[in-house]
Amino acid sequence: MFDASLLPGPRTEGWRHGKISQLADLPSFSQHWSVGDDLDSGHGRLLFAADGLRMSQDMRSKCHLAPKMVHAEDVHAMLMNNKTVPQLDIFLGRSDDVTLDFSSLHGSLPLQLNITLEDASTSSISFHGAAADASLWLRINIQIAHGASLKFLQHDGAASGHRLFDMQVTQSAQSSFAFLSLSHGGRYVRDEITCRLASNCKADLFAGHHLQSGRHRDLRFRVDHLGMQSTSNQDVRCVVHDRAVSGFDGLIHVSEAGAQTEAYQESKVVLMEDGALHHGKPELEIFQDDVVCSHGAAIGQLDKDALFYLMSRGIAEDDARDMLLEAFFSGLVESATPFMGHVIPSNEDMLHLARGAA
């Protein structure tokens, strides 16, 4: 069974730079739970709780699905006996909004989601992270068919416990994928997002995290340009406090077939106190001459001139700091908004992120 305590600690270098799939003992997948074959006009919410997977009422009614309840004992027993990971297949039709809500999960859950988007469809997925006492091992395979588009919001309402989030996105020609992640980190959080782009695709990846003391989060973006004329963008902003550990590995890979690729990557990191730690690893692997690629990584402290200026007008130090952090993250969300459409965090969520609350 999935035992979070067996995971190496956050400061183990070898683990940090490896891939989940190399390091975790991937069980074979044998059993499937199909959520449905025709999720035509779904605005569903899947709730993942300690006692199993539940589909909420509105998912049932709107998606005409035969709901399946999976109980924790079943999951555990199955894992003990067969070493399998429960899988869930989700098919997204014309314009579906699906919520994957792990916020009521308190135990440990390994899960694989296989998500398929139909040709030319437009869908969105909102993911809510699990509670601080949960361990979540999540593998998400996404197939975006020709001309389809997916917006994915990954959003932690509070600090997580353990999370390994490994999302593999395979994009057919002329498809687009937009991703926005806002995180408070957790005891151990590693999020990996890999996009494989055929020709004329778009991938726009945005992420911000605010790690309070003692929290951890590693983020890895990998974008593979495997076809012609695709564009990608990675934009990451991190705020890290004393004794928190942050990481961002961003890779742009352009294969020989990736002529006329445009790919950009930028990360900005603010270290709030002396003991804050960030590992940054921007990487370009380019096997094609006809490309436009750039990357930039900036690490610094909160702008002291700006802090002085705000305070000199009477704004107390803590409030001035909050204002600057809000501005820092709102810049990220502003950049993401044209790509994320309606799938953007609320103002309250943004405030919550800026304050770095529990």
Add this chain to the structure above:
Amino acid sequence: MSNPMLEVCDLAVEIGGKRIINGMNLVVPAGEVHAIMGPNGAGKSTLSYAMAGRPGYDIVGGDILLDGQSILGLDVSERAAAGMFLALQYPVEIPGVANMSFLKTALESLAKARGQEKQATVEFMRQVKAEARALQISEDMLRRPLNVGFSGGEKKRNEALQLAMLAPKMAVLDETDSGLDIDALKIVAEGVNRMRDPARSFLVITHYQRLLDYIVPDQVHVLAAGKIVASGGADLARELEESGYAAYEAA
């Protein structure tokens, strides 16, 4: 003479262990406008930052009193709440913080620190629009991020707007005139003159006598090598315009 609003007593200021202000004395009585002139690098901005409480400007001797109270124990925002205001020589650009909401937050913070009721939003809007109009600041500039992409002169007018809105007891203007065109200079000077009040004082740092034609000072001081080396009436500024600082720097 009325009570002193600002008293700088035997002040010594260091930046990174380097002495910049050295045994400086200055008194600005309530209701008066004093000008400070002096060569580049004399320590004028250092003095103004030290008064505002900017970290890194270490006060290693002497005292600064605002309205009779030492402000050395107060941090930057507490000094603002006590009535100190500094219009910066180089206003800071802050992306992501809208000009108007910054002003509103500042006013609310000051009211809170002083235990006052906060101004109603309608009243704030009315006032900010009226002051902006008087300073020829467009509504677009009010909505934009604080100082971001503002021209040099627009930044200085925006400092003047903050001065008008925050209505401090003691306003220090560090080269607010530089970067302003002739019309804007008059507009800003008129703004300052409108604010002259028996309960408010100004310390105007400038290189140009021209500003002092519009804002007529009660006294002019020459700051050179970290201390006041000469004081006089408005005439002193005109003399300096002719003769320069050579006589003072040699001293």
